[in-house]
Amino acid sequence: MSTWLRNNGAVVLASAAAVLLVTGLGLALLWAPEDADQGPSQRIFYIHVPVALTAYVFFGWAAWKAFRLLWKRDDRADLESYTAVHMGVIFGVLTLVTGSIWAKISWGVWWTWSERQLVLFLILFLFYSAYFMLRYSTEPGPRRARTSAVYALFGAVLLPVSFLAIRLAEQLLHPAPLFNRDGPQMSASMFLTFCVCLAAMLTLAATLYRIELTGKRVDARLRELREHLT
Amino acid sequence: MSTGEKYLAAAYLVLFAAVLVYVVLISLKLTRIERELTELARLAEERRGG
Numbered sequence: 001m002s003t004w005l006r007n008n009g010a011v012v013l014a015s016a017a018a019v020l021l022v023t024g025l026g027l028a029l030l031w032a033p034e035d036a037d038q039g040p041s042q043r044i045f046y047i048h049v050p051v052a053l054t055a056y057v058f059f060g061w062a063a064w065k066a067f068r069l070l071w072k073r074d075d076r077a078d079l080e081s082y083t084a085v086h087m088g089v090i091f092g093v094l095t096l097v098t099g100s101i102w103a104k105i106s107w108g109v110w111w112t113w114s115e116r117q118l119v120l121f122l123i124l125f126l127f128y129s130a131y132f133m134l135r136y137s138t139e140p141g142p143r144r145a146r147t148s149a150v151y152a153l154f155g156a157v158l159l160p161v162s163f164l165a166i167r168l169a170e171q172l173l174h175p176a177p178l179f180n181r182d183g184p185q186m187s188a189s190m191f192l193t194f195c196v197c198l199a200a201m202l203t204l205a206a207t208l209y210r211i212e213l214t215g216k217r218v219d220a221r222l223r224e225l226r227e228h229l230t
Numbered sequence: 231m232s233t234g235e236k237y238l239a240a241a242y243l244v245l246f247a248a249v250l251v252y253v254v255l256i257s258l259k260l261t262r263i264e265r266e267l268t269e270l271a272r273l274a275e276e277r278r279g280g
Contacts, residue, residue: 025242041234044241051245094248098241105237208252215259222266229273 010214013207020200027193041105046193048102050201052095052121056163058088058205059128063156066149078145079220081152083213085131087205092125120162127155 005012028046035042062084069077099118100110113119134151138144186194 039234040232040238043238047241047245090248090252094245097244101237101241101244105234204249211256215256215263218263222263222270225270226266229270229277 010210013203017203017207020203024197024200027196032190032193038106044098044102046197048098050198051091051098054201054205055088055091055095056159058084058091059155059159062152066152069149079216083216085128085152087209089128124158124162127158
């Protein structure tokens with residue numbers, strides 16, 4: 001069973017992602033109640049927040065793999081950390097775009113510099129975007145792996161700051177956090193829809209991560225083979 | 231369709247477009263890998279022959 005799963009992991013993940021995405025979409029657009037204040041545009045919440053949380057998960061995963069590389073000297077972790085940053089940046093772009101669309105309909109502007117959580121997320125995104133410049137400015141090898149790992153690990157400091165900014169901000173244009181001490185700040189049907197959408201996004205992200213990582217590993221092997229043959 | 235619904239559709243379309251673009255990029259990458267693999271197989275064959 002485990003061998004079967006290992007060989008067909010991407011297929012299983014992709015199938016689960018497809019089922020969850022269709023279910024999440026149906027729940028978000030047809031079942032969840034409409035928000036009294038924001039109307040239909042509030043339904044952007046069901047993709048914007050899962051996409052943003054997925055970006056945080058990827059940046060955290062990149063930092064964890066970077067830590068593994070530095071601590072355990074696990075060479076495979078370099079490519080895993082790099083792939084996680086790559087995927088985190090893609091989900092970061094999606095967070096900024098879907099957030100801007102939501103901001104335009106809710107606040108009347110695409111972006112505002114006065115909201116600390118927006119600016120902090122942008123800083124986090126730009127920090128990880130710069131990772132690629134650092135990585136490709138050095139020759140492939142252990143030195144590049146270590147430098148990239150230190151950078152990815154350093155970014156982990158920004159994660160709690162950016163994540164907690166939504167809770168700590170005093171001026172709230174940005175909606176309040178999902179949870180507080182009293183539990184979820186929404187109706188049960190909204191919360192269930194959100195959970196399905198979050199599971200869908202995380203499963204989709206895991207599928208893309210797996211495909212991307214396999215692609216990068218094949219690329220690396222091909223490069224080695226070419227060097228060996230020429 | 232109200233303005234809110236248009237923005238909602240736009241946000242969901244962004245996500246689907248991103249996944250589609252990703253699928254296209256992956257297919258391009260697979261084509262490149264196949265080409266490189268063919269080239270490397272030819273090189274290996276030449277080495278064995280000569």
